[in-house]
Amino acid sequence: MTHFGIKKLLVLVDLDQTLADFEGHFLEKYKEKYPGEPYIELKDRETFYIGDQYEQMEEGLSKKVKTIYTTEGFFRDLPPLEGACKAVLEMEEMDGVEVFICSSPLFQYKYSSKEKYEWVEHHLGKNWINKLILTRDKTMVTGNILIDDKVKVTGAVHPPAWTHIVFTACHNKHIRLRDKKRLDNWTDGSWRALIEDFKKRI
Ligand SMILES: Cc1cn([C@H]2C[C@H](OP(=O)(O)O)[C@@H](CO)O2)c(=O)[nH]c1=O
Numbered sequence: 001m002t003h004f005g006i007k008k009l010l011v012l013v014d015l016d017q018t019l020a021d022f023e024g025h026f027l028e029k030y031k032e033k034y035p036g037e038p039y040i041e042l043k044d045r046e047t048f049y050i051g052d053q054y055e056q057m058e059e060g061l062s063k064k065v066k067t068i069y070t071t072e073g074f075f076r077d078l079p080p081l082e083g084a085c086k087a088v089l090e091m092e093e094m095d096g097v098e099v100f101i102c103s104s105p106l107f108q109y110k111y112s113s114k115e116k117y118e119w120v121e122h123h124l125g126k127n128w129i130n131k132l133i134l135t136r137d138k139t140m141v142t143g144n145i146l147i148d149d150k151v152k153v154t155g156a157v158h159p160p161a162w163t164h165i166v167f168t169a170c171h172n173k174h175i176r177l178r179d180k181k182r183l184d185n186w187t188d189g190s191w192r193a194l195i196e197d198f199k200k201r202i
Pocket residue numbers: 014015016017022048049050051069102103104105106107
């Protein structure tokens with residue numbers, strides 16, 4: 001975006017499994033609610049949608065999986081991933097960088113939409129309510145970078161305005177990416193080098 005001729009790098013950061021621990025929290029709640037049912041360790045997770053892999057394991061399990069993440073409070077109570085909030089707050093403070101959180105609500109939006117606002121307010125601060133973009137189609141959002149754990153982010157616009165950086169997660173770690181960079185964590189400082197690199201390119 002230009003403001004008096006100065007270009008800002010617009011960074012879109014996904015929420016679930018990029019800032020918030022969707023997978024870890026899911027597994028904890030699933031084991032609590034269904035102690036007799038089989039489950040998949042995080043190291044063995046392979047599909048983006050948790051329900052798909054559980055259904056492959058045993059017919060009918062995806063229904064049980066769904067009861068976990070559609071329960072009131074699930075999205076609100078997601079723990080942040082290590083270093084995620086600190087990194088986003090520091091990124092926003094970098095010269096020439098502006099950050100937005102870009103997240104999809106569930107199709108069953110009843111709790112997830114509201115609770116994503118609550119999560120952002122609680123973990124990042126009230127001002128960040130202005131910076132949360134909720135959409136089921138992230139390709140409709142402009143920006144320079146999208147950091148997102150979903151390997152295939154598709155929608156009405158192709159190619160989208162942003163370059164997709166894949167945030168490494170249990171469900172995507174085994175996938176060989178040919179044309180996309182990864183960000184593996186928020187703790188080793190590599191996010192800063194990545195942002196600096198993109199700043200040079202705009
Ligand atoms: C059903 C499901 C949703 N989600 C997340 C992705 C979306 O959030 P986000 O765009 O913040 O990553 C949201 C709606 O699908 O829930 C998973 O990460 N795994 C799942 O299995």
